[in-house]
Amino acid sequence: MGLRDEFGTIARYFAPLSAGAPGAFGLTNDAAVIPPDGEQGLVTTIDALVEGVHFLPDDPADLVARKLLRTNLSDLAAMGAKPESYLLTMALDKARDESWIASFAAGLAADQAQYAVVLLGGDTVSTPGPMTLSLAAFGRVPGQTVLERGTAKPGDSIYVSGTIGDGALGLLVRQSRLTGLAERDRAFLELRYRLPEPRTTLGPALLGLATACLDVSDGLVADLGHIAENSGLGVELRSDAIPLSEAAQTVLGDDPDLLPLLLTGGDDYELAFTLAPEDAGALEALARETGTAVTCIGRTVEAPGVVVLDRDARPLALAGSGWTHF
The missing domain is CATH 3.90.650.10 (PurM-like C-terminal domain)
Known part of the structure; x- marks a missing residue:
C-alpha cells in the first residue's frame, strides 16, 4: 500500500487512534462530533510545525509526531485546560514512505496513552515541500474559567x-x-x-x-x-x-x-x-x-x-x- 492510497493509510494507521472517541466515527466521515460535557467549557488551540523551521529533516518521525502534539497540549495547559482530543493535518512530501507514517502514528499512540487524548480526524495532502504538519487540540475547563495572559497585577x-x-x-x-x-x-x-x-x-x-x-x-x-x-x-x-x-x-x-x-x-x-x-x-x-x-x-x-x-x-x-x- 503506497501513500497515494489515502483512505487505506487513514484506516490502517490513524483510525485506531480515534477508537476512544465515538464522535469520530472511525475517521470515516468529513467531520467529528465533540459532545457537551456538563458545565465544562471547551478550549481549543492550533499550531503548526514546518520541516527545517520547527524540526530537522532527519528527526525521527515518532518524535516529530509527539512534539507536534505536545506543543499544542502545552498551549492548553497554559489556559488551565485538561486535554481531551485533537485534529491532525499533514502535508507530506514525496520522500515520506509508509515506514515514516507508521513511526509517526506510533509516536502519536504513545502520547495519546500518556496524556489521555484521542484523535478525532483531519486531512492528509501532498506537497512538493517542505513537509508541514498542523494540529488542533481541544481541552476542558470548569465553566468558562481559564488562565489568561492579560490579567497579572502589579507586585505579583x-x-x-x-x-x-x-x-x-x-x-x-x-x-x-x-x-x-x-x-x-x-x-x-x-x-x-x-x-x-x-x-x-x-x-x-x-x-x-x-x-x-x-x-x-x-x-x-x-x-x-x-x-x-x-x-x-x-x-x-x-x-x-x-x-x-x-x-x-x-x-x-x-x-x-x-x-x-x-x-x-x-x-x-x-x-x-x-x-x-x-x-x-x-x-x-x-x-x-x-x-x-x-x-x-x-x-x-x-x-x-x-x-x-x-x-x-x-x-x-x-x-x-x-x-x-x-
Whole structure:
C-alpha cells in the first residue's frame, strides 16, 4: 500500500487512534462530533510545525509526531485546560514512505496513552515541500474559567515551571554548533529540544491561583513580555534565579556568553505565570502535589517593559527578546 492510497493509510494507521472517541466515527466521515460535557467549557488551540523551521529533516518521525502534539497540549495547559482530543493535518512530501507514517502514528499512540487524548480526524495532502504538519487540540475547563495572559497585577511574583534554556541548547547540539559535551548532557539537551514536556497537570491546577499564565515557546523574555503588554504593566526578572538544568549549568559555566540565548531561545514549553505573593505557600503545596518544580524568578512592576537584572541588580543588555516567526 503506497501513500497515494489515502483512505487505506487513514484506516490502517490513524483510525485506531480515534477508537476512544465515538464522535469520530472511525475517521470515516468529513467531520467529528465533540459532545457537551456538563458545565465544562471547551478550549481549543492550533499550531503548526514546518520541516527545517520547527524540526530537522532527519528527526525521527515518532518524535516529530509527539512534539507536534505536545506543543499544542502545552498551549492548553497554559489556559488551565485538561486535554481531551485533537485534529491532525499533514502535508507530506514525496520522500515520506509508509515506514515514516507508521513511526509517526506510533509516536502519536504513545502520547495519546500518556496524556489521555484521542484523535478525532483531519486531512492528509501532498506537497512538493517542505513537509508541514498542523494540529488542533481541544481541552476542558470548569465553566468558562481559564488562565489568561492579560490579567497579572502589579507586585505579583513571577514563576516558571521546570528549567529554562534546554530547548535552545538542544537545537545547537542538533546543529553540531555545541560540541565537547559529555554524552549524558548532549543526549539530555537533544531530547529536551525534540520532546518537550507539557505541564498538563500543573496548568489546570493553577486555575483560581495564578493571576496570569502562558507557555514559554518563543523565549522566556519575549513570552513574559506578552504578559506585561497585555496586562498593562512591566516585568522584572532576576537572571540568577532562572532555573537551569545540570546540563545547561555546565554549558553556561564553559561559556557565560550563552546566557542571553537561554533567556530568549525558546522551545522550553514550560509554564510562566504570575501569582499574588501571599499565595506562595499554596503554590508550594501544589508543586509538591503535582510533582512539578516551580521557581520564583521575578516580579511584576508598574513601569512597562521587561527588564532582566544580573546578580548585582544591574540591567542586562539583550540583543533580542525571543523567536519571531516573520
